Amino acid sequence: MKALILILTLCIIAVTFSSQAATSIITQPQPNEFFKLNQTKPQNDGSSCSYTVSIKTSCSSPSYTRDYIGLAFGDAYGYQVYVPRLDDPGSGTFERCSTDTFEIYGPCTYQTCYLYLYRSGYDGWMPEKVTVYSYYYQPVTFYYNTYIPNDIWYGFDYCRGYLPSGTAAQ
Template sequence: MKAAVTFLLHFAFIFSTIQARSIIPQPKALRSFKVNNTQNVGSCSYSVSITTSCSSPRYTRDQISIAFGDAYGYQVYAPRIDNPRSRAFESCSTDTFQISGPCTYQICYVYLYRSGYDGWLVDTVTIYGHNTKAVTFYYNAYIPSDVWFGFNLCHGASASSTSSM
């Protein structure tokens, strides 16, 4: 019995140590992120769901753009997904957008761009694509103004090396 308890305590210690070492990616600001809006002609459709935090301002009139892609340089760019008349990005809401662009491999990066004064707190961005697994990026952060802000979880080098905005 004592050996079993010792084993369980040892296992719990190892498990908690592994959990403590787990790295949860955090979104980052990139002042030099480049989008390729000439490449956005394509035959694939993406569904992008963005959940706005309940701690966000009640609504935002800010201009919101999104860029996402894969590790091979295929990028989808939507220069304006905001629309204050449609009540997009209200607090405690999920907005879904249909965006067309080039067909990608597995999506591994996403960046949001916000320009304005209202502010906006994003919980999650989930991207569903053609022939790719759905991927969710956990922001839980205010999107700073006038910089691209997001994640690059690609293991390739070309995720942000496309032509200038």
């Protein structure tokens, strides 16, 4: 009986540690030199959807940035929302430790599974996290906590490998 209890206890411990290890994997953002803006994917019915994008700037970021900050996000089916410039350098956007919220209109997408930021300039900028809210789907948060390199799309693609050929985030 003691041997059975010992075996069960060891199995429970092994399952607990293996499940904790699996959930503690942190994905880091990656540069994507092959990322292309999708300007050819037709909208199903010509409609537009509203998104709220919340960007928290890290407390380790420079006190402010005058850099050009662009954003692109989308789904596994090639629908993409693109904002060429989010920031307004004179308005205090993306100051250290701040959260900026943007109301964005673009093509309707399915669940957001990729997001890239683009930065061009000399100040540097470190976002902590970016959250995309849409009416039909759960919010999705992408954790950066690192400086965005200059002049390259930088971010996450959780739908890579599931996209049909010829879509934006290949």
